[in-house]
Amino acid sequence: MPSTEDQAFLDWFKAHNGKIDTDSVTLKDFGASEGGRGLVALRDLPENYDVFSIPRSLVLSTRTSSLPSKIGASKWREYGLHKGWSGLILCMLWEAAQGPASKWNTYFVSMPSKFDVPILWEDRDLSELQGTSVVDKLGKENAEHDYNEKILRVVKAFPHIFPTEAIPQHYSLEKFHIMGCRIMSRSFTLEIQEGEEGEGQSNDNDENEIQPDDGNTSMGSAMDVDHEDDPKQTSEEQDEDEDEEDETEVVMVPLADFLNARYQTENVKLFYEPQSLKMVTTRPIQAGEQIWNTYGDLPNAELLRRFGHTDLVDLGSGKTGNPGDVVELRADLVLQSIIEVHPEFENANLEERIDWWLEAGGDDVFVLDYDELPQDFISFTRLVMNDSEWQKARSKERPPKPTIDKETLEIIQRVLTKRTSLYPTTLNEDEELASNLEALPLNHKHALIVRIGEKRILAEHLDKIGTMLKASIGSGDRKRRREDGTSGNKKKQKQ
Numbered sequence: 001m002p003s004t005e006d007q008a009f010l011d012w013f014k015a016h017n018g019k020i021d022t023d024s025v026t027l028k029d030f031g032a033s034e035g036g037r038g039l040v041a042l043r044d045l046p047e048n049y050d051v052f053s054i055p056r057s058l059v060l061s062t063r064t065s066s067l068p069s070k071i072g073a074s075k076w077r078e079y080g081l082h083k084g085w086s087g088l089i090l091c092m093l094w095e096a097a098q099g100p101a102s103k104w105n106t107y108f109v110s111m112p113s114k115f116d117v118p119i120l121w122e123d124r125d126l127s128e129l130q131g132t133s134v135v136d137k138l139g140k141e142n143a144e145h146d147y148n149e150k151i152l153r154v155v156k157a158f159p160h161i162f163p164t165e166a167i168p169q170h171y172s173l174e175k176f177h178i179m180g181c182r183i184m185s186r187s188f189t190l191e192i193q194e195g196e197e198g199e200g201q202s203n204d205n206d207e208n209e210i211q212p213d214d215g216n217t218s219m220g221s222a223m224d225v226d227h228e229d230d231p232k233q234t235s236e237e238q239d240e241d242e243d244e245e246d247e248t249e250v251v252m253v254p255l256a257d258f259l260n261a262r263y264q265t266e267n268v269k270l271f272y273e274p275q276s277l278k279m280v281t282t283r284p285i286q287a288g289e290q291i292w293n294t295y296g297d298l299p300n301a302e303l304l305r306r307f308g309h310t311d312l313v314d315l316g317s318g319k320t321g322n323p324g325d326v327v328e329l330r331a332d333l334v335l336q337s338i339i340e341v342h343p344e345f346e347n348a349n350l351e352e353r354i355d356w357w358l359e360a361g362g363d364d365v366f367v368l369d370y371d372e373l374p375q376d377f378i379s380f381t382r383l384v385m386n387d388s389e390w391q392k393a394r395s396k397e398r399p400p401k402p403t404i405d406k407e408t409l410e411i412i413q414r415v416l417t418k419r420t421s422l423y424p425t426t427l428n429e430d431e432e433l434a435s436n437l438e439a440l441p442l443n444h445k446h447a448l449i450v451r452i453g454e455k456r457i458l459a460e461h462l463d464k465i466g467t468m469l470k471a472s473i474g475s476g477d478r479k480r481r482r483e484d485g486t487s488g489n490k491k492k493q494k495q
């Protein structure tokens with residue numbers, strides 16, 4: 001049985017032409033470890049079954065809210081509301097301020113107002129994330145800058161739309177953060193349909209069949225859209241987006257955003273038709289099973305940053321973790337390591353090599369997972385540390401091959417050791433703390449899980465590198481002994 005609030009939501013959803021067969025699925029509280037409220041199958045569902053559908057007019061976006069037309073298209077642009085999430089945030093603030101007069105009132109009531117995302121953490125909790133890739137990506141200052149420079153400016157410029165006395169209650173920084181966090185953890189990115197019209201207008205394209213291939217959408221991918229001034233976007237996300245034509249929009253999709261996710265458990269996907277969005281099963285689901293969406297099997301650092309939770313699955317041998325975890329290695333660690341070994345490089349023009357690398361499309365952050373060392377990381381290391389590789393790369397106009405010799409491996413070992421030292425605690429200390437995970441405050445628990453995931457990856461690679469270097473030193477000794485005319489075997493015989 002759904003809770004009273006969830007039942008009110010379902011009634012609202014159906015009253016606005018949302019389609020859901022509540023004899024087949026219903027809302028249920030699964031407890032925090034499974035994402036809290038979610039959708040459950042009440043009977044066995046076959047593959048390709050439409051679990052529910054949402055009319056486009058019920059999707060909340062800058063196209064369906066009537067706020068943009070009240071402000072006017074040119075003013076909307078002038079205030080920069082056509083870029084980033086500010087426009088959608090302002091629409092959500094304004095719609096929520098309308099209370100029952102807004103079509104989405106019941107939807108707003110159904111959404112959480114408290115979030116466990118680090119952008120809202122106190123400094124003492126944030127210090128638990130030191131060394132992880134979360135810290136540099138919070139974007140809190142950008143967010144607050146956007147609030148002051150965009151949202152508040154528009155709100156103050158249009159007092160007939162945003163009454164001055166309503167500002168503290170409906171347009172405060174706190175409310176701005178709530179809407180930002182709702183977008184960060186619940187929005188979808190949709191392709192803008194040609195000739196798409198606003199609410200109340202019809203689209204006569206409706207006899208089109210479902211085109212799953214060109215119509216699948218992804219949860220939590222709002223960050224991939226062109227949001228130059230997006231308050232919650234990281235600078236890398238903004239850079240990536242700048243080249244993209246704005247053919248997508250970030251939207252809130254009632255009910256689709258009620259679905260939880262867990263590493264590789266996805267059993268439905270959202271597809272779109274001209275008039276509606278459909279959540280369709282991607283495999284048979286048994287009665288009693290939760291309906292899981294995917295958030296992209298993200299590393300715990302990203303899950304925590306965007307959604308405020310972490311994912312722990314059984315890794316075997318008594319360990320749990322997130323197989324999708326990664327560690328980010330910044331290029332400056334490579335430079336520092338090279339200069340430590342080759343101080344003569346200190347004055348060399350390494351800038352030129354780095355600029356060349358970036359212009360050739362290389363990145364200045366390398367992503368290390370549980371698999372092999374990243375090829376671009378090896379290639380970059382060789383380009384910077386080796387004069388002949390640098391000359392070759394320039395003349396051939398392509399980066400060095402990612403081949404590994406002993407010298408490169410030693411630098412890489414140094415980089416990973418340096419990266420490991422950025423965390424104030426060791427992996428052993430963290431594993432010990434994790435033996436009593438549930439006793440920790442929630443934010444500390446999440447931070448610990450993120451740290452452990454990253455450190456395990458570093459430790460595994462350092463282990464492998466250590467073994468490889470030992471083997472190469474062993475083979476070097478044998479070679480030297482051959483050259484000296486001595487023999488390891490003889491020595492052995494003597495013993």
Ligand SMILES: C[S@@+](CC[C@H](N)C(=O)[O-])C[C@H]1O[C@@H](n2cnc3c(N)ncnc32)[C@H](O)[C@@H]1O
Pocket residue numbers: 032033034035036037038111112185186257258259260261262306307308309310311
């Ligand atoms: C898109 S919403 C999902 C629906 C949400 N349970 C609700 O009641 O509205 C995303 C949020 O659900 C929660 N969540 C989803 N999957 C989770 C999981 N596997 N473990 C813990 N929390 C999860 C996180 O709080 C996340 O911010």
